[in-house]
Amino acid sequence: MMVQTTAAVALVTLFSRLTMAKTELVALTHATIINPANSAVIHDGTLLIEGDHIAAVGLPNDIKIPQSARIIECTGKFILPGYIDTHVHFFQSADIFTRPDAVDLTSVRPYKDEVAWIKSHLTDVFARYLRSGITSVIDVGGPMWNFEVRKIANSTAKAPRVAVAGPLISSVARPQLDLGDPPIVKIETPEQGREFVRKLAAHNPDYIKIWYIVPPPPVSPSPNASPAPNQSDVERAALFRPVVHAVIAESHARKLRVAVHATELEAARAAVEEGADLLVHSVTDKPVDNAFVRLMQERGTTLTPTLVVFERYGRTFAHQLNLTPEEKAWGNPEVIATLNVSRLPADKMPDRIKTALENPDAVLDRIKQTYDVALRNLKTLEDAAIPIAAGTDAGNIGTIHGPALFREFQLMKEAGLTPMQILKSTTATAAKAFGGDTGPRIGAIAPGNLADLVILNSDPLEDIAHASDIHTVIKNGVSYSAAFLLPR
Numbered sequence: 001m002m003v004q005t006t007a008a009v010a011l012v013t014l015f016s017r018l019t020m021a022k023t024e025l026v027a028l029t030h031a032t033i034i035n036p037a038n039s040a041v042i043h044d045g046t047l048l049i050e051g052d053h054i055a056a057v058g059l060p061n062d063i064k065i066p067q068s069a070r071i072i073e074c075t076g077k078f079i080l081p082g083y084i085d086t087h088v089h090f091f092q093s094a095d096i097f098t099r100p101d102a103v104d105l106t107s108v109r110p111y112k113d114e115v116a117w118i119k120s121h122l123t124d125v126f127a128r129y130l131r132s133g134i135t136s137v138i139d140v141g142g143p144m145w146n147f148e149v150r151k152i153a154n155s156t157a158k159a160p161r162v163a164v165a166g167p168l169i170s171s172v173a174r175p176q177l178d179l180g181d182p183p184i185v186k187i188e189t190p191e192q193g194r195e196f197v198r199k200l201a202a203h204n205p206d207y208i209k210i211w212y213i214v215p216p217p218p219v220s221p222s223p224n225a226s227p228a229p230n231q232s233d234v235e236r237a238a239l240f241r242p243v244v245h246a247v248i249a250e251s252h253a254r255k256l257r258v259a260v261h262a263t264e265l266e267a268a269r270a271a272v273e274e275g276a277d278l279l280v281h282s283v284t285d286k287p288v289d290n291a292f293v294r295l296m297q298e299r300g301t302t303l304t305p306t307l308v309v310f311e312r313y314g315r316t317f318a319h320q321l322n323l324t325p326e327e328k329a330w331g332n333p334e335v336i337a338t339l340n341v342s343r344l345p346a347d348k349m350p351d352r353i354k355t356a357l358e359n360p361d362a363v364l365d366r367i368k369q370t371y372d373v374a375l376r377n378l379k380t381l382e383d384a385a386i387p388i389a390a391g392t393d394a395g396n397i398g399t400i401h402g403p404a405l406f407r408e409f410q411l412m413k414e415a416g417l418t419p420m421q422i423l424k425s426t427t428a429t430a431a432k433a434f435g436g437d438t439g440p441r442i443g444a445i446a447p448g449n450l451a452d453l454v455i456l457n458s459d460p461l462e463d464i465a466h467a468s469d470i471h472t473v474i475k476n477g478v479s480y481s482a483a484f485l486l487p488r
């Protein structure tokens, strides 16, 4: 009897707490409210938050603020949906040791130590995303451990919402990254591909990820030599296509979406023809043609440009890293310290870094060439109304978790996108890419949506650089003063 009563009291207490949490009301008043989903701007607007969601939004006359509401005065402030980065990797720290398959520094720091560091700093990384106004991210590929990351994020308040893919399905292996739970898995036959999708499906992935790596074109030995039998781009892309076909068919049969890494035009075309839902990078080898643009329009494929990552490997290795003030301030200082390659022991310097250090101009030239193509392609696709979802590929060497998004915005601006287009790419369009049950409830300011918001001190429509002038971040209805989100 006693036990029952105690249980009953506990239940009542729990119930009243839940009810209280549900009915906590916060009114943001006198703000400029920007909703990139429909390009609407409300001046002197009111936004009412009830518990974890937006209850109402509009002009002061249209919204009755209940007496019990806590009021946050937002005169001179700008409110946006929380930002979404649609391309990150939590299994990588962005430090110099995080991709031993690119530069092997395992004699300086064993890869297992790197992975242990990453696993023990997950909540630190989460907080850095929130500090950057990023309230949701998509991890587009990593070890099976990624599913654990999603679970941890879901039970951590100061963390973005996380959608995940499992290991990357690829034509190439990366044994340097295999400590028993490899992030990249070599798949050789269509049947192996289907089997792997079935295995992943048990974990309810948000995406199946394909790493569509095309073998490099053959190099002719000298200008005078008779032309070697040349394999065309289409033929090279065709080599892995049967696996791509099988993986997408098996995924779609299970209502799973497929994200594809394809940076060459012919691989990207093949991926879209096969039904890819999301291309996770820009095409960088040549300008996209009309047929490709039409194909993307017909299929409704979304593209994430990840411009920032294209400069960061090269710039890090050539000791030309251009971290932004946001990255320096909000990135993990331990990670950033490792990116100074001049501090590496000379006898352990990998050839790739040595070569870059000897000729930094060549590295910068290659980056420029990549941007000449990638930025133009982004403008072409944006003008053709292809859904563009902002994303950074954070976690790769030099691409800093969280604030790398603001360098991505700069590059999108250089490509010719307007502030509203950039803001839409990181809110409404990114939310569609996020998908699942959560996608339809984030990325737009509308009653019923989750209260994931960024409050800025200055107008991002006047200059997209103001997107990082963050005053407050609200995630799931809980507001955090930006200045206090990170350890000092």
Ligand SMILES: [Zn+2]
Binding pocket: 087, 088, 089, 140, 393
């Ligand atoms: Zn990636």
